[in-house]
Amino acid sequence: MSELLKTTNLIKSFGRHLVFSNLNLKLGEGKVHGLLGLNGEGKTTLIRILLGVIPPDAGQIQYKDNAVSYRSDAYKQEVGYIPEDPFFYGGMRVGELLDFNAAFYRRWDAMRAADLLKRFSLDRRARIRTLSRGMKLRLEMAVALAAGPALLVLDDPTSGLDVPTRYDFLQDIIRELADSGTTILFSTHLVHELERIVDHLFILHRGRLILDEGYETVKKFTRRVRLVFEGEPPRTLGVDGVLCETREGQRMEAVVYPWSADKQKKMEEFSPTLLHVEPLTLEQVFRSFVAG
Amino acid sequence: MFKQMIVKEWKEKIGLFLFALAGLLLFALAFSGYSKDKNTLDILATTLVLIFLPVFSLLLGASGFSSELQDGAWAYLFSRPVKRWRIWLAKYFSLFTILSVVILLFTLLVRLHPALKPTPDTFSFPLLDEDISYGILAFVLPLLLFTTAFSLSILSEKTHAVAFLAAFVWIVLQVAVTRGSFSLLNRGMFYSPFSLVSILSILIPLSLALASLVTLNRADFSQPRSRAWMFTKSAAAFILASVALVAVFTFGTGMFQRDRYIYNLEARNDAFYFATEKGFFRFDLAGGQTKKLARHPSMWGYMSMAGDKLAFTSYDYGGGWRGFAQLRIMSSDGKEDRLLVGTENQGSPLYGGTIYPVRISPSGDRVAFIVKHGPKATAEDLWVVRSDGSGLKGYDLGIPDAEYYMIVGFGRPETSVFVLCVQRIRPGNRDARMGARLLRVDLESGGVETLADQIRKPYVASMPRETWTSGPGGIAYIQHDEAASKEILAVLNPETLEIQTVDLEDSVTAFRWNKSGDELAFLTAGSRLGVYSLAEGRIVQVKEIKGYDLRWPSEALEWTSDGRIMLRKIEEKVSSICFLDANLSEQKAIRLPFRSHYASRIWSAGKYAIVEDTENHQLWGVDLGTDQWLRIY
Numbered sequence: 001m002s003e004l005l006k007t008t009n010l011i012k013s014f015g016r017h018l019v020f021s022n023l024n025l026k027l028g029e030g031k032v033h034g035l036l037g038l039n040g041e042g043k044t045t046l047i048r049i050l051l052g053v054i055p056p057d058a059g060q061i062q063y064k065d066n067a068v069s070y071r072s073d074a075y076k077q078e079v080g081y082i083p084e085d086p087f088f089y090g091g092m093r094v095g096e097l098l099d100f101n102a103a104f105y106r107r108w109d110a111m112r113a114a115d116l117l118k119r120f121s122l123d124r125r126a127r128i129r130t131l132s133r134g135m136k137l138r139l140e141m142a143v144a145l146a147a148g149p150a151l152l153v154l155d156d157p158t159s160g161l162d163v164p165t166r167y168d169f170l171q172d173i174i175r176e177l178a179d180s181g182t183t184i185l186f187s188t189h190l191v192h193e194l195e196r197i198v199d200h201l202f203i204l205h206r207g208r209l210i211l212d213e214g215y216e217t218v219k220k221f222t223r224r225v226r227l228v229f230e231g232e233p234p235r236t237l238g239v240d241g242v243l244c245e246t247r248e249g250q251r252m253e254a255v256v257y258p259w260s261a262d263k264q265k266k267m268e269e270f271s272p273t274l275l276h277v278e279p280l281t282l283e284q285v286f287r288s289f290v291a292g
Numbered sequence: 293m294f295k296q297m298i299v300k301e302w303k304e305k306i307g308l309f310l311f312a313l314a315g316l317l318l319f320a321l322a323f324s325g326y327s328k329d330k331n332t333l334d335i336l337a338t339t340l341v342l343i344f345l346p347v348f349s350l351l352l353g354a355s356g357f358s359s360e361l362q363d364g365a366w367a368y369l370f371s372r373p374v375k376r377w378r379i380w381l382a383k384y385f386s387l388f389t390i391l392s393v394v395i396l397l398f399t400l401l402v403r404l405h406p407a408l409k410p411t412p413d414t415f416s417f418p419l420l421d422e423d424i425s426y427g428i429l430a431f432v433l434p435l436l437l438f439t440t441a442f443s444l445s446i447l448s449e450k451t452h453a454v455a456f457l458a459a460f461v462w463i464v465l466q467v468a469v470t471r472g473s474f475s476l477l478n479r480g481m482f483y484s485p486f487s488l489v490s491i492l493s494i495l496i497p498l499s500l501a502l503a504s505l506v507t508l509n510r511a512d513f514s515q516p517r518s519r520a521w522m523f524t525k526s527a528a529a530f531i532l533a534s535v536a537l538v539a540v541f542t543f544g545t546g547m548f549q550r551d552r553y554i555y556n557l558e559a560r561n562d563a564f565y566f567a568t569e570k571g572f573f574r575f576d577l578a579g580g581q582t583k584k585l586a587r588h589p590s591m592w593g594y595m596s597m598a599g600d601k602l603a604f605t606s607y608d609y610g611g612g613w614r615g616f617a618q619l620r621i622m623s624s625d626g627k628e629d630r631l632l633v634g635t636e637n638q639g640s641p642l643y644g645g646t647i648y649p650v651r652i653s654p655s656g657d658r659v660a661f662i663v664k665h666g667p668k669a670t671a672e673d674l675w676v677v678r679s680d681g682s683g684l685k686g687y688d689l690g691i692p693d694a695e696y697y698m699i700v701g702f703g704r705p706e707t708s709v710f711v712l713c714v715q716r717i718r719p720g721n722r723d724a725r726m727g728a729r730l731l732r733v734d735l736e737s738g739g740v741e742t743l744a745d746q747i748r749k750p751y752v753a754s755m756p757r758e759t760w761t762s763g764p765g766g767i768a769y770i771q772h773d774e775a776a777s778k779e780i781l782a783v784l785n786p787e788t789l790e791i792q793t794v795d796l797e798d799s800v801t802a803f804r805w806n807k808s809g810d811e812l813a814f815l816t817a818g819s820r821l822g823v824y825s826l827a828e829g830r831i832v833q834v835k836e837i838k839g840y841d842l843r844w845p846s847e848a849l850e851w852t853s854d855g856r857i858m859l860r861k862i863e864e865k866v867s868s869i870c871f872l873d874a875n876l877s878e879q880k881a882i883r884l885p886f887r888s889h890y891a892s893r894i895w896s897a898g899k900y901a902i903v904e905d906t907e908n909h910q911l912w913g914v915d916l917g918t919d920q921w922l923r924i925y
Contacts, residue, residue, distance in 0.1 A: 014515055045514065053370040054512045071509075076373035083368055089359060091303040100300060103293040104372040 003065075004029040004151060004183045005050070010059030012045055019045050020207040023059065027151065027185060027200075032178045034194040034215070035187040036286050037204035043187045044084070046204065047155050050185070051081055063151075077106055080149030082140045084156040094131075094139060095124035098146065105147040113146035134165040141173060151183045159189055166190070170197055195282040203289050211289055215282070221258035222285050225267065227251070228274035237270070239263040244291040255280065255288035293374060294382050301386035304359055305352065312348050312394045319344070320401055327407035330693075337408070340398070341430050347455075348394060349434035352387055353441025354454035361449035366513045376508045384442060384501075391438050395431060402430075436497045437462060443500035443527075446507055447520050465496050465531075472535075491538055499530035554904055554911055554925065558597045559897035561853065563624075565602070566911065566925070567595060572604060574626070575913070575924045577898040582924050585626030594650050596699075600624050601656040601679060603632065605647040617647040619661055621679055632659060632681050641670045641686065651699035652679070653706045660709045662697040673697070674711060674733055687733050689713060690740050700730070700767055703786055709733045710767060710786060712747065727772060730784070743789060746772040748779050766792075766826060768812055770800050781814055783826060794824050794831060802845035806855060807896075813857050815845050821857070821876055835876040839863065843891040852896045852916065860894060869894055869901055869914070882914055885921040 003026045010023040019042040027033055037043045048054045050061065052071050061068045068075045092100065094117065102108040117124060120138035122131075131139065137157055144152060154174075158166045174197050178184055188194060194201075194215075201218055203211035211218065222243075227233065233252035237245070241263070245254035256263060259277070267275060280288065302309070319340050326332040360366045369379065402408050441458035448454050466489075473488040503526035511519040558565040564575040565585075572585040572595065586604070595604035602624050607615040616636040622629035635642045645666030652659050660676045663686075672686025673694060693715045700710035714728045728747035733740050748770045766783040771793075773780050779799035783792045794800070798818040805812055811832075812824040819842065822834035841860035842848050850858040857872045861881060867888060868881040882901070884892065890906040900913040902924065911924040 015518075048367055048514065051367075051371045053367045054514050055510075071376065073373045073375065076371065079371070081368070081371040089300055089304065091306075092300065096299070096303075100296045101372070103296045104374050106373075 002029045003027065004063065006062045007050070008060045008062070010046075010049065010061070011057045012042065012049060013057055018207055020204065023204075023209060025202060025209060025212065027183055029183055030178060030181045031199040032174060032184045032186060032197050033200045033202060034191075034198040035185060035202045035204065036191055036194075036211075037187075038290055039189075041204045042207070043204055044155055047081075047153055047185070047187060051079060051153060052076055077147075078150040080144030080147055080152040082137070082144055082152070082154045082157045084159065089128070092128050093124065094122050094126050094128060097128060097139065098124075098143065101143050101147065107148040109146050109148055112148075113142060116142035116145055134161050137161065137165075137169065141169075145177070149182065151185070152177060154184065154186045154188075156188050158193065166193060191283045191286045192281065198282070201282075203286060205290050218257070218285060219279065219282075221260075222280050222288070223256055223259035223277050224280055224284070224288075225254050225256060225264075226274065226276040226278070227253070227267065227270075227272040229270070229272050234270050237267055239266050243288040255284075255291075257285075257288075293378065294385065297379075297382035298386040298389060301383065302390065305355060305387065305390055308348070308352055308355065309390055309394070313397070315344055315348070316394070316397055316401055320405060323401075323405050323407040333407060337402075345395070345398065345430060345434045346437050346459075349391060349438040350441045350455040350458050351451060352391055353438040353443075354445050354451045354458060356383055356387060356442040356445035358445060358449040358451050358454075361446075361513075370513070377505055380505050380508050384439075387438070387442065391434060395434065398430060436493060439497040439501050443497070443504035444523075446504045447516075447523060461500075466493065469493065469496065488538060488542065492534065495534035495538065496531060499534050500527050502530045503527035554909060555595075558595070559895050559902075560597075561898050564895065564897035564900065564902060564913070564924070565595070565597065565624075567604075568909075568925070572602075572626070573925060574624070575897075575902075575911075577900055580922055583626070585624075586620070586622060586629055594648065596650050596652040596659070597624060598652040598654050598656040601652055603650050603652040603659045603661075603679070605650050605661070608634075608636070617645060617663075619647050619650060619659065619677070621652075621659065632679070633661070633675070633677055633684065635663070635666065641672070642666060642675070648697050649699050651701060651709070653702040655706060658702070658706060660699050660702070662699065662711075664695075664697075674699075674709065676709070676735055685735075687735070687738055687740070689731060689733065691715065691729065691731070696728075701786070703732065707735050709735060710743075712769075730767070730769060732786075732789075743784060744769065744771060744782065744791070746774070748772050768803055768805065770803070779817075781812070781824065783812065783824075792826070792829055794822075796820075796822070796831075796834075801842075802847075802849050804849045804851060806851040807853055808855075813849055813851060815842060815849055821849075821859070821872075823857075823876075833874075833876050837876070840870070841867070841891060844893075847893040848891065850894045850896050850901075852901065853898055854916075858894055858896060858901055860892060867892070869903060871901075871916075882919055885912055886910070 005027040007023055007025045011021045012019045023046070035043055035046070045054070049056045052068070052075060055070045063075050063078070089097070089100070098113050102110065102113075120135070120142060122135060122139055122142065128136065128139065140157070158169060161169070170193055174184060174186070178197070178199070186194065186198070198215045201211055201213055201215050202209055229250050229252070231250065233247050233250065237254060239256065241257050243255040243257055245252065264275070264277065319336060322336050323333065326336065357366075360369055370376065437458065440462050441455055444458045444461065445454050469492040470489050473492070503523050506526040507519060507523040511522040513519055553568070555567040562577055564577065566573050566575070573582055574585050575582045585602070586606075595602060600623050601621060603619065603621045606618045606620055608618050616634060618631055618635070619633040620629060621632045633642065633647070635645050635647065637643060642663050643666055645663040648662035648664060650659060650661040656679055658676055658678055660674060662673055663675055664673060670686065671688040673689050674687040675684060676687070677684045689711065691713055694713040696714035698712040700712055702709055709732075711731045711733055712728055713731060727745060729742050730744040730747060731740055732743055766785050768781065768783045770779045771782045779801070780796070781794035781800040781803055784790070794814065796816055798816045798820070801815050801817050803812050803814040810826050812826065814822050814824065816822070819837055820834055821837045823832050824830070825832045837859070839861060840848070841862045848860055852858055852871065856879070857876065859870050859872065861868050861870045867884045869884065870881045871879050873879045884903060886905045886908065888905055888907050892906055893904045895902040899916050901916055902911060902913045904911055913922050913924045914920065915922065
């Protein structure tokens with residue numbers, strides 16, 4: 001997989017508060033990347049740095065193997081951005097917003113913009129402030145896509161949308177974009193929704209990336225183990241990669257990553273009366289990673 | 293991008309624009325409603341220019357980045373592939389177009405509204421009590437306030453808070469600059485503070501604008517405090533740099549230390565007295581030496597001499613930022629300098645006022661002067677005090693809106709004073725068309741009599757001081773003849789109050805008494821030079837002249853001590869002064885020792901003809917016996 005974007009040792013702090021340090025992240029070309037993290041962990045800050053909107057304290061960003069300077073215009077020509085709160089100049093009409101953005105982008109495709117409006121059932125003459133949140137999201141999407149971005153960054157855009165709209169958005173648009181070769185970085189609170197579209201997962205926690213792995217790998221090698229013992233459970237299971245564990249009487253549960261047959265054998269050495277291994281949903285994976 | 297940004301800003305600020313439009317409309321209606329009440333018109337005009345336009349400018353500027361700072365929209369805009377300085381510039385320019393349209397509408401209103409018709413160029417503002425052109429207040433002030441508020445708008449989306457902050461910052465910085473600049477007054481740099489205040493008033497908003505540009509370009513907008521800190525640091529740096537730059541120019545190059553003006557005070561047979569911003573000077577004709585008489589900064593050169601006494605107005609800044617006018621008196625050699633009347637005493641009716649022209653009586657016993665612009669609204673404008681400081685008495689001239697005064701002289705005996713006054717031009721003040729008036733004030737009864745009106749520039753001149761008390765004499769002035777639609781020369785006998793008029797085909801543009809006070813030389817709009825004999829009551833000489841430099845005509849004409857007329861001349865870029873014989877034919881020309889693009893003022897004192905180098909603020913005198921030039925100042 002070739003890398004579209006790569007960060008090296010990014011550091012950002014706000015005053016005395018260190019948001020993250022030595023952050024190394026790679027975005028593979030044409031992939032959908034999920035960026036997960038609890039509130040306040042710095043996802044939006046990371047995205048803004050990647051977009052060249054705010055400066056990092058230190059570190060480097062490379063785009064297509066070229067170092068990108070903060071505020072680089074050429075780089076921004078290739079990056080689309082959809083923020084958490086759909087922001088538009090409220091007084092504008094749909095068509096005016098498109099014209100406003102067309103002035104910024106060299107590769108602006110007016111035909112595509114018109115097609116997208118049609119596809120999203122958006123009226124050029126409609127005032128933006130009269131649009132629903134879902135329609136605004138579509139408009140943002142149309143603006144972002146008409147600029148022909150190689151990288152599309154979405155900062156939790158689906159929060160607050162109803163389920164059918166979210167489903168349409170994710171299933172139809174994001175997947176379609178990824179299939180057409182657009183690299184996507186998707187930050188969301190609605191973790192389960194990524195499950196259907198994500199190729200690669202990042203989990204940002206306590207100032208560092210605690211997970212940077214393909215989703216298939218994560219799905220395959222993250223397991224929950226339920227153990228029941230005759231007496232009290234052991235103090236430790238004696239294996240690496242225990243993300244979290246709970247004890248209740250003679251019962252014990254643990255989430256292990258990466259899971260392997262060797263680890264199962266080691267656990268069996270404690271002679272549990274029951275050892276049950278099961279896969280996890282993405283949401284469960286995320287919760288397990290950040291629980292520790 | 294600019295086009296889209298302009299459209300966007302206009303759409304966003306349309307409410308503010310409509311507010312301005314509605315305001316102007318209301319003012320237009322109010323002007324119509326109060327078209328006959330000039331005081332209300334004055335207040336309305338002041339409110340419009342000093343409150344409404346500045347407040348609109350502040351609100352408009354303060355709204356600059358408000359829509360971007362709301363809901364993190366800045367991140368959306370900054371993620372677009374466009375340089376931030378272009379965003380700043382596009383926004384500034386967009387809002388500037390709105391401001392320009394409002395100012396254009398304002399200009400149309402004041403130009404076209406019938407109630408404001410008599411005041412096409414200027415009017416007075418009660419708050420400032422000065423004649424200030426629309427240009428400064430209606431264009432420059434809103435622009436500077438708008439720039440200040442726009443620069444600060446990157447700090448917060450709260451428009452009203454930013455507008456208030458901008459007004460506060462503006463006032464604080466203006467006071468600081470004014471106070472700082474005025475401290476230079478006591479160094480004798482009279483005009484420097486005004487220049488510095490003006491320059492810094494422009495440089496400070498420019499500094500704030502640069503600071504906002506730097507902040508926009510470099511600050512992390514997700515951190516309001518760090519953004520504010522960067523703006524504060526940058527603004528402080530740019531303001532300090534501006535102050536340093538101005539200081540370098542002021543103290544390093546002497547640019548603002550130069551005198552801006554040289555005032556002719558008195559040409560006598562033994563000396564020529566003049567003033568600059570740095571003080572009062574006496575050029576001794578016999579010794580060819582210039583001596584400084586008083587270190588007090590002169591107040592526009594207002595000074596009067598009689599015999600051995602010299603009364604003058606000055607300002608005492610006392611180390612503070614506000615100065616107080618003073619009337620002082622000294623001997624003509626600069627000794628025995630003492631305060632005659634001050635304005636610093638809060639109990640005095642003259643408190644805080646500005647002392648305008650001063651005239652000492654021929655006997656030297658009394659000094660008449662005008663006081664205006666004090667915070668105490670006194671009816672008296674003309675004041676007379678004995679030269680020992682006693683017997684201060686005020687006189688109400690009874691002319692509303694009287695503004696510019698000239699004390700022409702004391703009557704004979706010294707129980708009356710002739711005063712020329714000009715009425716303020718302001719909205720609805722149709723009396724201002726009357727032009728300047730010549731008044732006679734009886735110092736005993738306090739009665740005021742108008743001797744002439746419709747007086748035009750160069751207004752009025754009494755005969756030379758030496759002959760004021762003896763010969764027939766008179767007060768000459770140019771009067772507008774409405775029927776003939778021309779300016780005529782008139783001479784008033786101050787004793788009999790008889791008026792002689794000099795009837796010419798064309799308008800008189802300048803006149804000058806000869807040294808003995810019995811003849812008047814005059815220039816006309818048709819380039820004619822004439823001589824009027826007061827004794828004979830007729831024009832004794834008149835001739836069309838060609839090739840002479842008649843710019844600034846009131847300063848282009850002079851008599852020498854031996855009774856010849858002096859004129860300026862420019863031939864093939866060479867300037868000279870020429871002397872005419874009794875037939876008004878050129879007798880002699882002496883080339884000036886300097887080159888000047890401007891018209892030089894000329895005087896005559898004893899054996900010297902004196903010329904001002906207007907560009908370099910120097911005075912040169914030529915000995916008419918030897919034709920040798922001497923730099924006087």
